Amino acid sequence: MDKVQPMKLRTEKLIIMGLVLGLVGCQSAPPVVVPPKVHPPKPQIQKPKPASPTTAQPEFGYPPLQSQTLPSTPLPPAPAQPQVALRDGHDIPLVQSLMTQGQQQLQLGQLDNAEETFDRVQRIAPQFSSVYARLSEVALKKKDGATAEGMARRGLVLAKSPQQKSGFWQLIALAGALQNKPDVVNEAKGHLQGQ
Incomplete structure (x- = not known):
């Protein structure tokens, strides 16, 4: 039994020494350096330069263009286009309803609500002139002369x-007075007197 103990001890020492040497060997190994990849330079394609800016270009096999004379008879007149009248949208039920609602809001002094309602009408029927009069009135009551004039x-x-x-x-004369613009007021008065 005495011989087994020292043998076992010796085996353990060998194993431990092998591990220690293996670890020490890993730490002392030089680092592996990977060289960077070298890409070959791209070949540069050189375009041929023309001898001069007025060098004639090849025809590529097409026949040259020849001038042609047009017939001397005049063309017939174009048919008259029918006159298209744009609808202003005043007869749209929603526009009528919103105009009534906006008028009520304007009379009650609800200027922001009236302006919002008339803006909706203007988006639905942008050719309807009356909505611009109402928007001008709202702007005048808000003391916004520039918007009222516009x-x-x-x-x-x-x-x-x-x-x-x-x-x-x-309305333009009132907006001009609100903005202290005598030229706008005079322009409006000139048109009012000329009618």
Whole structure:
């Protein structure tokens, strides 16, 4: 039994020494350096340069263009295009309902609500001149002369009757006075007196 003990002890020492040497050997090994990849340079393609900017280009086998004479007879007149009248949208039920609602809001002094309602009408029927008059009125009550003038001028472009145009010029005169712009007021008065 005495011989087994030292043998066992010796085997354990050998195993431990082998492990220690293995660990020490790993730590002292030089690091492996991987060389960077070297890409070969890309070949540069050189485009041939023309001898001069006026060098003639090849025809590529197409025959050269030849000038042709047009017939001397005049063309017949184009047929008359029918006149298309744009609908202003005043007869749309939603537009009528919203205009009534906006008028009520305006009379009750609910200026923000009235402006929002008239803005909806303007998006639905942008050719409807009356909505611009109402938006101009709202802006005048809000003391916003620039907006009032702008809306009145947009409506003036769409106005069809002399009465509508007169109403828009009156709104423009009020907006000009609110902005202290005598030239705008005089322009509006000139149009009102000329009618």
